[in-house]
Amino acid sequence: MFSSKKSVPAPAASGPAINLSEVPAGLVSVTKSAAVSLEKSGLTGQRAAVYLVLDHSGSMVPFYQDGSVQRLAEQALGLSANLDDDGVVPLVYFGSYVEHLTDVELSSHQGAVSRSHGAVHWGSTNYAAAINYVVEAHGAAGAPALVIFQTDGEPDSREQVETALRSASEWPLFFAFVGFGPERNMRFLKKLDNLKGRQVDNASFFHAADPHSVSDAALYDGITHEYAGWLAAASAAGIVR
Numbered sequence: 001m002f003s004s005k006k007s008v009p010a011p012a013a014s015g016p017a018i019n020l021s022e023v024p025a026g027l028v029s030v031t032k033s034a035a036v037s038l039e040k041s042g043l044t045g046q047r048a049a050v051y052l053v054l055d056h057s058g059s060m061v062p063f064y065q066d067g068s069v070q071r072l073a074e075q076a077l078g079l080s081a082n083l084d085d086d087g088v089v090p091l092v093y094f095g096s097y098v099e100h101l102t103d104v105e106l107s108s109h110q111g112a113v114s115r116s117h118g119a120v121h122w123g124s125t126n127y128a129a130a131i132n133y134v135v136e137a138h139g140a141a142g143a144p145a146l147v148i149f150q151t152d153g154e155p156d157s158r159e160q161v162e163t164a165l166r167s168a169s170e171w172p173l174f175f176a177f178v179g180f181g182p183e184r185n186m187r188f189l190k191k192l193d194n195l196k197g198r199q200v201d202n203a204s205f206f207h208a209a210d211p212h213s214v215s216d217a218a219l220y221d222g223i224t225h226e227y228a229g230w231l232a233a234a235s236a237a238g239i240v241r
Helices: 025-040 058-065 068-082 110-119 127-141 156-170 187-193 217-226 226-238
Strands: 048-056 087-096 096-105 145-151 173-180 203-207
Touching: 025 068, 025 156, 025 217, 025 226, 048 068, 048 110, 048 127, 048 226, 058 068, 058 110, 068 087, 068 096, 068 110, 068 217, 087 226, 096 127, 127 145, 127 156, 127 173, 145 217, 156 173, 156 187, 173 187, 173 226, 187 203, 203 217, 217 226
Parallel strands: 048 087, 048 145, 145 173, 173 203
Antiparallel strands: 087 096
């Protein structure tokens, strides 16, 4: 949890990165809902890349089949439309290893997950590989990134994940962990939210036990509620430029 009283940097603009008139009709509602959550945290006008990292372990099959993962991809786009003007969210799958085969785009968001994940190997839950991949992909950019990191269970190696997250705290990346499934599988994600030994607190946790029962507003509040504190701390530390 953040206790920083520092202020977030001055916003780059006064509103969303992409005008609502350019957002597909099916995404207007989630884009508006994301804007409300960002405003609550004083983040209106801020700019950041948005990544979506998805668990592709065997236990995730039901969440792919019932549309929960596709819905999260669309929610990530709604957030991105407020933060990033390219209308693109890199879609990163992880199981035993990481696969980045495609992106989710405003122009072709429908069915993006079903079109891509069939070519992805089912595996275990190598969080560390996924964290390290995003660091490699974005870390040197200097501009902030909000990484929505979804999983439904424990990682292959807790020690490797903790090491990866501590190392990632030196880069302009905030990891918003989103847990699908029962409470008993969320213990480690809760620990990551309060992990010691990081340069700044670079993670949050939101439990979406039944993703379809969680409103867009609740999910966005859960994703963004600690991001403002991280942005202020990371800016003060020179991590975000």
